[in-house]
Amino acid sequence: MLDNSVTITLVAFAALAAAYVGYGRFLARHIFRLDPRRATPAHRFEDGVDYLPTRVPVLFGHHFASIAGLGPILGPAIAVIWGWLPAVLWVVVGSIVIGAVHDLGALSVSLRYQGRSIGDVARELIGPRARFLFLLIIFFLMSLAMGVFVLVISQLFVSFYPNAIVPSIGLMIVAMAMGVAVYKLRMPLGPLSIVGVAFLFLLIHLGVKNPLPTYTWGMDAEARAALDAARQQGQLPDPYGAVAVAAALEQSGNAHAAQSVSAAASTTTKTWSYLLLGYAFLASVLPVWLLLQPRDYLNSYQLYAGLVLLLVGLLVLHPTVAAPPVADAEAIGAPPMFPFLFITIACGAISGFHSLVSSGTTVRQLNRETDALPIGYGAMLTEGALAVLVIMACVAGLGGAAWTSGGTYTHWSNLDGRLSTQLAAVVEGGGRFLSALGVQPHYGEAFIAVAIVAFALTTLDSATRLLRYNVEEIFKSMGLGVLANRFVASLVAVAGIGFFALLRVYDAASGAYKPAGLLLWQMFGTTNQLLAGLTLLCVSLFLFKLARPVWYTIVPMFAMLGISLLAMLINLSELWGAEVRNWPLIVVNVVVMAMTLWMVGEAVASFARGRGNLGLPETEPAHADHELEEAVATSHLG
Amino acid sequence: MQPEVSVILIRENAEQLSGSGCCGKLEGDALRAASDEPFAHTRADQSACGRLHRLLRKNFPDSGTTPRVRVVTVDPRNQLYLAPKLWRDVCRYRPGIREGLKTALQLFALPAVVINGRVVSSRKRPLSPHHVLHEVERHLRPGTHKPSPGTNASS
Numbered sequence: 001m002l003d004n005s006v007t008i009t010l011v012a013f014a015a016l017a018a019a020y021v022g023y024g025r026f027l028a029r030h031i032f033r034l035d036p037r038r039a040t041p042a043h044r045f046e047d048g049v050d051y052l053p054t055r056v057p058v059l060f061g062h063h064f065a066s067i068a069g070l071g072p073i074l075g076p077a078i079a080v081i082w083g084w085l086p087a088v089l090w091v092v093v094g095s096i097v098i099g100a101v102h103d104l105g106a107l108s109v110s111l112r113y114q115g116r117s118i119g120d121v122a123r124e125l126i127g128p129r130a131r132f133l134f135l136l137i138i139f140f141l142m143s144l145a146m147g148v149f150v151l152v153i154s155q156l157f158v159s160f161y162p163n164a165i166v167p168s169i170g171l172m173i174v175a176m177a178m179g180v181a182v183y184k185l186r187m188p189l190g191p192l193s194i195v196g197v198a199f200l201f202l203l204i205h206l207g208v209k210n211p212l213p214t215y216t217w218g219m220d221a222e223a224r225a226a227l228d229a230a231r232q233q234g235q236l237p238d239p240y241g242a243v244a245v246a247a248a249l250e251q252s253g254n255a256h257a258a259q260s261v262s263a264a265a266s267t268t269t270k271t272w273s274y275l276l277l278g279y280a281f282l283a284s285v286l287p288v289w290l291l292l293q294p295r296d297y298l299n300s301y302q303l304y305a306g307l308v309l310l311l312v313g314l315l316v317l318h319p320t321v322a323a324p325p326v327a328d329a330e331a332i333g334a335p336p337m338f339p340f341l342f343i344t345i346a347c348g349a350i351s352g353f354h355s356l357v358s359s360g361t362t363v364r365q366l367n368r369e370t371d372a373l374p375i376g377y378g379a380m381l382t383e384g385a386l387a388v389l390v391i392m393a394c395v396a397g398l399g400g401a402a403w404t405s406g407g408t409y410t411h412w413s414n415l416d417g418r419l420s421t422q423l424a425a426v427v428e429g430g431g432r433f434l435s436a437l438g439v440q441p442h443y444g445e446a447f448i449a450v451a452i453v454a455f456a457l458t459t460l461d462s463a464t465r466l467l468r469y470n471v472e473e474i475f476k477s478m479g480l481g482v483l484a485n486r487f488v489a490s491l492v493a494v495a496g497i498g499f500f501a502l503l504r505v506y507d508a509a510s511g512a513y514k515p516a517g518l519l520l521w522q523m524f525g526t527t528n529q530l531l532a533g534l535t536l537l538c539v540s541l542f543l544f545k546l547a548r549p550v551w552y553t554i555v556p557m558f559a560m561l562g563i564s565l566l567a568m569l570i571n572l573s574e575l576w577g578a579e580v581r582n583w584p585l586i587v588v589n590v591v592v593m594a595m596t597l598w599m600v601g602e603a604v605a606s607f608a609r610g611r612g613n614l615g616l617p618e619t620e621p622a623h624a625d626h627e628l629e630e631a632v633a634t635s636h637l638g
Numbered sequence: 639m640q641p642e643v644s645v646i647l648i649r650e651n652a653e654q655l656s657g658s659g660c661c662g663k664l665e666g667d668a669l670r671a672a673s674d675e676p677f678a679h680t681r682a683d684q685s686a687c688g689r690l691h692r693l694l695r696k697n698f699p700d701s702g703t704t705p706r707v708r709v710v711t712v713d714p715r716n717q718l719y720l721a722p723k724l725w726r727d728v729c730r731y732r733p734g735i736r737e738g739l740k741t742a743l744q745l746f747a748l749p750a751v752v753i754n755g756r757v758v759s760s761r762k763r764p765l766s767p768h769h770v771l772h773e774v775e776r777h778l779r780p781g782t783h784k785p786s787p788g789t790n791a792s793s
Binding site: 046047048049052054055057058060061062065066068069071117141142145146182183186187188189190191193287288289292293295296297299300301303304347351353356357361454455458459460462463465466469472486528 | 650651653654655656657658661662663664665666669672674676677679680684685687688689690691692695710711712713714715716717718719743744745746747748750761
């Protein structure tokens with residue numbers, strides 16, 4: 001039973017469903033005391049624009065599309081190296097007792113504050129410094145995440161999936177054409193969507209037929225000739241990713257060409273990184289209707305199609321799990337499972353960013369307070385289910401090769417800190433699921449690779465713009481309003497992303513400098529948990545001031561902060577004790593740790609101020625007949 | 639119990655919906671701090687739909703447990719809800735083959751208004767409050783409809 005991927009998936013889904021009807025309802029009824037009779041901000045300020053009572057099925061689709069993306073894919077793909085069991089357990093248990101509680105809490109508190117954002121609520125409950133802390137955390141969080149994404153996209157293009165280049169760039173052109181057609185020419189949506197999706201598949205077909213190994217452009221003539229000859233003889237594995245090509249050339253005894261491929265791949269990856277940073281700058285100043293908004297449509301089709309195909313493919317293929325339930329971290333050279341597993345899988349178990357989505361738009365559209373349960377708690381559990389599917393793609397879809405001697409997941413050093421190796425594992429594993437549905441492996445893999453790149457590019461586009469706004473606000477709050485203009489702020493934003501994307505760390509084993517990918521992802525995880533901790537602090541304070549039980553939120557808060565601090569301390573001690581000290585990373589680590597301690601200090605001070613002083617726009621209604629209210633709420637929670 | 643009239647207002651929210659996951663979503667607080675208004679054009683459509691929504695709610699308020707007129711505002715990127723909803727309305731209200739296909743295949747420009755499975759907006763006049771109210775009244779009182787005089791979007 002322990003090696004049946006379908007059974008594991010269904011048991012995990014059942015646990016999530018049981019938690020929804022059990023723990024979720026308990027929290028909604030007894031802790032957050034959601035009351036369907038109390039008017040929500042959507043009704044109180046109904047304007048049909050921002051405040052709009054929206055039924056659960058509509059809002060769920062909206063909210064889920066808002067929170068699901070690349071995060072729950074990358075983290076689990078790394079974390080399975082500790083074995084499938086801890087990864088699945090953390091996703092399931094973490095979602096149930098921390099992630100979904102966080103999302104539901106953020107939504108519930110924001111409801112009471114008339115739909116104000118969690119940043120505003122933090123300022124109200126904790127103090128004005130909390131808002132500045134929010135801005136700082138978000139700056140680090142997005143710079144780190146986007147640095148990772150730049151790295152990942154450029155490596156995917158060069159090292160693993162040159163067949164994703166044509167579709168990814170082509171998709172941008174299709175999206176721009178769609179943007180003009182929808183927003184300027186006002187053409188009908190249905191046919192345009194069909195044409196857009198048809199182009200997507202056409203581009204994937206073109207990409208599969210014409211992979212673009214851009215690293216060959218930087219190779220010397222002799223090596224390129226050897227490569228072409230090997231390619232024509234069918235000795236190189238399609239789609240000609242640099243890693244597989246170098247390995248194949250090495251095996252066939254052509255060491256010079258193999259070395260040339262590796263060297264050219266490194267240079268080309270850096271070139272792609274610069275190109276992507278340029279893209280980020282341009283995309284962040286372009287009008288959103290031209291690229292970002294039309295790509296939204298294509299992305300949503302890819303998201304839902306990917307989810308359904310992965311699930312159905314898994315059920316049809318029902319592959320055996322090849323990974324060990326628990327791996328010996330020491331034997332495989334991995335860092336200790338505790339605390340690193342818990343920061344590696346951030347989204348998928350808990351994500352601080354969800355509080356921004358929950359308290360931004362969603363809260364203003366809740367029809368009834370009790371709808372916060374399916375939207376806040378339910379959508380996070382659904383994201384947990386997506387993370388479980390990704391885990392299965394890696395531990396079962398990949399097959400035994402990845403888990404036997406020399407395979408990707410048999411030693412920490414094989415992951416090579418690049419992150420693209422792990423994404424390639426998801427792509428390959430997912431491709432196998434799709435092949436069970438009759439999709440040719442190359443097409444299945446290309447579909448998933450293109451979807452991942454499209455998500456990463458969209459995130460890069462929008463996050464650079466967000467970072468620009470963030471930088472503008474930081475400049476303004478520091479009294480440097482003159483610097484708060486579009487181009488200066490965009491440059492600072494891109495510089496922040498570029499700093500992390502191009503950062504190299506010294507690898508003692510090989511004696512060479514390598515991209516800081518994995519370390520960055522861990523720092524992203526800790527910063528994301530820090531943001532989640534700040535939100536859980538707000539929620540706990542809110543409950544404390546209302547004299548309600550706080551254990552359900554304060555224990556997850558301290559757990560997340562404790563885990564993050566421990567991980568950062570271990571990282572810091574390693575960075576400090578390294579043969580060659582990496583000062584930029586040491587400084588970033590210290591800054592993130594300082595922010596965590598600052599937050600703990602704010603928390604202690606806020607609790608010490610005692611109960612009351614909620615600063616609510618309207619006071620909580622006195623519960624004259626508490627039992628009756630509970631009964632009403634209960635009936636509406638099903 | 640189904641409402642007598644089902645109105646679907648289809649327009650985008652002034653925010654990003656999919657593709658970024660939660661990190662880097664262009665919405666909410668972040669937009670408030672923006673020096674420019676990236677979604678200005680969407681905002682205009684959203685406001686026009688908002689006025690229409692308020693007008694419908696004012697003219698046809700809920701009474702009893704099942705509203706006679708149900709107004710739903712949907713973002714067209716939320717196809718998980720929108721596509722089945724349009725098909726359901728077409729099957730339920732049977733507006734005719736041509737009109738039904740136009741709705742089900744989403745042969746309309748944004749923003750759009752669909753009443754009882756029939757697209758009543760057009761590319762040139764996407765949101766005419768007078769026309770929409772007239773349509774709703776026609777469905778509520780077949781044969782005795784009277785357009786509300788002087789109604790406009792700013793009501």
